[in-house]
Amino acid sequence: MINKLEELRAKALSELDSIKDPKSLEAWRISYLGRKSELTQMLRGLASLPVEERRAAGAAANQLKSFLEQSLSQREEAIKEAEIARAIEKGKLDVTLPGYPTTLGRLHPTIQILRQMCDIFVAMGFEVVEGPEVEWDYYNFEALNIPQDHPARDMWATMWMDYRNEKGERNMLLRTHTSPMQIRVMENRQPPVRVIVPGKVYRYEATDATHEAMFYQVEGFAVDKNITMADLKGTLFEFARRLFGKERKARFRCDYFPFVEPGVDMAIDCFVCKGAGCSLCSNSGWIEILGAGMIHPEVLRRVNYDPDIYTGFAFGMGVERMSMLKYGIDDIRLFYSNDLRFLKQF
Ligand code: FA5
16 A cells, blocks of 8 residues: 555656646646545545554555645645746736725724713713613613603603513613613712713614714713702813813703703804804704703612712713714714715814
8 A cells, every 4th residue: 555655646746747727736636635536545445454554554645645735735836926927927917016005994983072072071080981782771761760651751762672571561772871870870889979971872763964863972970969050060161161162152051851950951052053043053053962960869869879968960962963063064974874985084
């Protein structure tokens, strides 16, 4: 058998040396290394050899197999190189042409503004915490003073998960705002707390120039002794000054959220019409950027904070709306429609 292997090696090598194209190379591979090749048959037949012959023959056959495989890939390389050399000679291949440039990725405009927003709050002493996007009804609604059948639930058209509790009720959802994290954080800490929560939220609603079904919010809240509405206003107006510059106007108006008392919304003067009124701002001259207020005593009680000792403020802001105001983007749908002409501008 050893002699037979030697013969095979010599024959295979001499044939391989004369091969000059990939097609013949493949035919060579099939005939010397394929399933029906002599070598494969020999390897299969090893078992029937007498034991004393089997070991030496097995080693030699396997050695030949890997030698032929190696020779095959060397020949393959050599054929490729020869093809390139021929193409250069014939002038078909111009190696002096510049290659294809690799395009560099960049951060999405939402993430860029999100980082700027977080930096401003961190500089004011807030800590950044993240939370789950799939949330329990309890944290998203119940613990925030929005019980089942409360009309305020309509304000947050909800995407429910296909999951029911033991009573058969749907109680798991995609969070509609970042406010559930107020509860999760306060449940685990004692005042003073000063936290911001950036993250994605989801609403089952029709999109238009200022509304998306998935968007980002930044929640913020602070609880301590003697925190007042003046602290809330000071924090948010300072934030707006740092993000948009001194010349932009900000406005507080009364608003209703079941988990704050009193509640407000804050708006910035419209960047398109500078407050005169246009289609983007529904002729009001203002674009709403956040909801806020003093944390409701019931909410504090639910997390075992004593509302006679502690008070706190909370706010929740739309991140894309901030980016729209800062960079003059007039349609929120541009953010997630993956148009590179838009994304490359940031
Ligand atoms: C809330 O989500 C409250 N959780 C905010 C809050 C937090 C109030 C803490 C009081 C205390 P609202 O639904 O208004 O509120 O949303 C807050 C901000 O998210 C809005 O001001 C707006 O900037 C942004 N926003 C709301 N809906 C959309 C949407 N569909 N697309 C893009 N941004 C939106």
